[in-house]
Amino acid sequence: ILAAVVLVELKDTYPDMERLLILPYPDRKVDTSMYDGTLYPPLENVPKRYAISHRNKWMVDTSSIMVVCVDHDWGGASKTLEHAVKKGLRIINIGGLWNGEK
Numbered sequence: 001i002l003a004a005v006v007l008v009e010l011k012d013t014y015p016d017m018e019r020l021l022i023l024p025y026p027d028r029k030v031d032t033s034m035y036d037g038t039l040y041p042p043l044e045n046v047p048k049r050y051a052i053s054h055r056n057k058w059m060v061d062t063s064s065i066m067v068v069c070v071d072h073d074w075g076g077a078s079k080t081l082e083h084a085v086k087k088g089l090r091i092i093n094i095g096g097l098w099n100g101e102k
Helices: 002-013 048-061 076-087
Strands: 020-022 037-039 065-068 090-093
Touching (some): 002 065, 048 076, 065 076
Parallel strands (some): 065 090
């Protein structure tokens, strides 16, 4: 939600920017009011328990910029941030101090 709030503010400065909520599950009801749309990546053959980590990897692999709020070096968000650092993405870490490098 913190990243979405930042993106809502950035939309005023960059009106051509598209804010997409990337869904890990196609049938989950979520609030999409802060986004321009939603997208479900190709996860049909991924077991449900791995959907979020696969979605996160897909987001990094198909993005050039990442807005995150990560302040520790453990868990799924930090692993996603590490992957983004390795891929060379431009990273905007709002409120977090950790840069994804161990």
